[in-house]
Amino acid sequence: MNRLTRTAALAAALMATCLFAPGATAHAASGDWLSLTVTRPGTTGGDTRTALLLCDPPQGHPKAAQACAELTAAEGDFSRLGDKDTLCPLIYAPVHARAHGRWHGRRIDHERTYGNACELHAETGSVFALEG
Template sequence: MTHSITKAASRWLRRGLPATAALLLAGAVPAQAAQSSLRHADRSDWLYVTVTHGDTRSGGDTRGTLLLCDPPHGHSRAAEACAELRTARGDIRGIPRKEVFCSMIYAPVTVQARGEWQGRAVDYTETFANACEMNARTGGVFALDG
């Protein structure tokens, strides 16, 4: 198991990922340990974001990507998402809600973001009634479909 974790971390590092993110995504160390032990080595802002459509208890359809913000890349709407996060100082709950009308159809969407922003650990999870509500509340951060 250790050998495959090391190989996975190496792949992420070769892609230019900050060491903290590589270790976290490879599962080499728990999130808090990776972030606290390497906090001073990496100063970039990054989040690994996932969106699960459907009931998470039954597995749902999960998509994920890495959002890097120094410079913005790795995400289909990276520039928009990074700008919104900068305005909210990295707090996803601080992104202003967009005034839109969403249907009342229940199609649950669970989002998760883990990473680091301005040297602080980010661990955010929330379930929304549908994708429209998710987009209204979180802007481009979890907009993984383009």
């Protein structure tokens, strides 16, 4: 094994350790986890938030219990999240959100750019509320 291969293998192991907190690997293997990312396009990476949402028990997310409850009520369907009656300002400040993982054994892959943070919250509830 050459030095580059060893370095790549070590980096992959470290990333896996960082992504899955203690106890998270069992949840991920059982089928209930969502990797969430929120970014503001046009920024230099300093405005990216990530979380690994686990729901039994709720953890890994600033509003884990609320996000889990909303996902459960919507049966993991992102089109059924949020409050569609929320009025948001017409200020264009795009926010890109991505969720991938498994919810009750079903593959989830949601990715969309919203016009601003208000629209993101209105359409996804607490799921992408990653700011502490």
